[in-house]
Amino acid sequence: MNNIYFCQVSETVSCGACCGLYNLPDLSREKLENLLSKRTKDFTSVPRTEDGIFEFQRKNKGPHRLSRPFAQFHHCPFLGLIGEKKSRPGCLLHPATPGNNGVDYRSLSWYGEQACRTYFCPSTKKLPTIYQSILIRTIDDWYVFGLIVTEHALLTAYFKEVELRLGRRVTESDYTQNTGARDAFREFAELKSNWPYRRDNSPAPCNFFFENGLYPRPDAFRATQEIRHSSYEKIYMELDSGFSSSREIDAADQLLDNLLGKTVRAIVSH
Structure with a gap:
């Protein structure tokens, strides 16, 4: 049984x-951190009553849903910063949040307590479990982690490319005990936010990962039919x-060649 937990990984890593x-x-990142920080600060003075919490919700709905990358994907206004140093995202309604005194207020959220407790992406x-293990043990930044962790197809394509070049399956120690491979993987994960070839009508780095067919991800766009296909087609699709x-x-091919080459050289020479 796989016991890896993505929602809260460490003091600095979580996923919302x-x-x-x-x-x-x-x-x-800056805008999101500022938003979460303000919400967290404001929530400390909210009366823990239905009226108080609903008033906070009304004031913190954020941008209109039609301006969001995915209009039919809710953005929860109760996301804030948690932990001793307020260093990662989390739920302000969770019973462990300071001021809630062990009371679970998630039933007042859009999805409700049951969905919050039981849904896993x-x-x-x-x-695959080995890829999950590498992911949670190498990405130590919540912003990067949360963007990449739901991208199972992108991550699988990356690791398959590495394994093809190695001629074997990757192991956890290939990354956790190897600074070069770890840094190269982090660099790949950061492509989620800084990919220079994102299509114009892309929803930016946000990913709609609910498998209900509402927002299918298209193939990579080409302005003309003369633009060739690539062996990295799956990665290009998943990067919008x-x-x-x-x-x-x-x-783009050269960029990925360099990143993958850097990873493999680090593993082989270790």
Whole structure:
């Protein structure tokens, strides 16, 4: 049985993607941190009553749903910063949140207490356990972790490319005991937020990972039929790519060649 838990990993790493953490327009780390910090501070003075909590919700709904990357994907206004140093995202309604005195107020949220307690994203089942282990032991930044952890197809494509070059399956120690491989993997994960070939109408780094067919991810966009296909087609699709010229896809291939090469060289030479 797989006991890896993505929701809360460490003091600095957690994931609020299923709560719509990243489903905001013009997303950036700075904007998101400021939003979560303000909510957390404001919530400390909220009376723990239905009226008090609903008033907080009314004031913190954020951008109108039609301005969000995915209009039918809720962004929970009760996402804030938790932990001793307020260093990772979490639920302000959770019974462990200071001021809640052990009371679970999640029944007052959009999804309700039952969904909050029992839902786990597809990556928990679809991402092989070894890849999950590498992920939680190498990514130590909540913003990067939350963006990449729901991308089971992207992560699987990455690790398969590494394994193809190695001629064997990767192991946890290939990354956890190898600074070079760990840094290269982090660099790959950061492509979720800084990928230079994202298509113009992309929902930005946010991912709609609920498998209900509501927002299917399209193939990589090509401005002309002359732009060739690539062996990295799956990765390009999962990164919401768009290419306006053959030069761009050549450059994208080179970028991934370099990243994967860096990973493999680090593992082989360790």
